[in-house]
Amino acid sequence: MTTLMDKSRSAVVSALNEFGSLFSLGLDVVVNMFRRPFQAREFIQQFWFIASVSILPAAFVAIPFGAVITLQLGSLTSQIGAESFNGAASVLAVIQQASPIVTTLIIAGAGGSAICADLGSRTIREEIDAMKVLGVSPVQRLVVPRVLASMLASVLLNGIVSVVGVAGGYFFNVIMQDGTPGAFLASFSALAQLPDLWVSELKALIFGFLAGLVAAYRGLNPKGGPKGVGDVVNQSVVITFLLLFFVNFVISVIYLQIVPAKGA
Template sequence: MTVKPATFPGAGALRETGKLFALGLDTTRAVFRRPFQVREFIQQCWFIASVTILPTALVSIPFGAVIALQLGSLTRQIGAQSFTGAASVLAIIQQASPIVTALLIAGAGGSAICADLGSRKIRDEIDAMEVLGVSPIQRLVVPRVLASMLISLLLNGMVSVVGVLGGYFFNVILQGGTPGAYLASFSALAQLPDLWISEIKAVIFGFLAGIVAAYRGLNPGSGPKGVGDAVNQSVVITFLLLFFVNFVLTTLYLQLVPAKGM
């Protein structure tokens, strides 16, 4: 008589979470091993940048404009127009910029990574590499994850600049804001840690997007349909993780870093 192991609701999800965490640890350790796949890393950086830079630039303009217009209307209602610049810029840099960057990295770059690894898996290329003694994590996963982190960091800076300029333009032109007050409030309340937390978020979000895409790509279902399902799952899981991690990082930052006063 065979005794089946005890199961409980959510055991499958917990097991998958553990495997994802284990892949993250293995990838982190593999970063420091040699040889490092420099050519693969450069190719992945170029690919991710090529599929995300234009959508990111186009999305950052209306994103910054919407935040500036909304906050401009709100501050006008309560008689605090002089704080429009600070509120808009801080919201864009701390929250909107890393989130927009990560969503596009996961949606465009992450889905492509998952599809590539998934197709390799169903063609038994991953198994063949393991038979030959080649680590798929060091050869395929590490360059893709590092590329996601680097491009996410760079695109976050671009989104911050474009979003701030777009918010400035729409606030001053459409809402009749004062350019001097917009810039003065920003310089009075913004501080260097606001930029650091934005860049830290971008790196962490890029790591999550790359790891989730690699994990689902290395563990697809059978056939092309399984790869397609894995791509969809990787995007959804990444989005959920991004918003949760963003909440945790924002809470820690607001608790640990004192705000700058006027």
């Protein structure tokens, strides 16, 4: 029993230490964002890489996401005789919830894993230690451009995913559920409001920051050589997924409490 308690206590302490280290790196990233010189070339290269490997998967995934949400909501609204609200419910669900989550999951899986692998390989080759010896900050030189690139890519791709998801939902509602195009658009314009789009973009910005930060943190702390790099890549993706869903819940609750529904 004592051994089990000791192991549990050790696991809790280890988890708290990891969280503290991640939080500390996040503060360093925020501080170094405003320091000069800014690594513009590194930022552009990382942004282009993340966007190029994420845009097509995100767009393709958005279509079934929007379709499933619309079909499910359409089935429920038809059962209670509220088909006229199907457009608003579907579009708001896609924009507020599905779009930022889908966008950042793709970015974390495609771009974040590459960031983690790159920094992990640099760490085990002792390039990071060499930079510190030369007085070059790895956070400012390598981490900040990657985190900013992840944030910008997340915000821009979120807009594309929102449009594709809404279009997919509209198409399947009209074609497969015999929905009325005018009713779909009218209910959306009647209940949707501009803050719904802003909160979606805010989520994408925060999620992009978390995806880049977790990938960089795990990449800077590999253990066990090349195998350790592979392990931290897997860990970064899993940790990012867990953080995204938790933070999404918190932001959604705060938004729904602060911003009143249209017409309320």
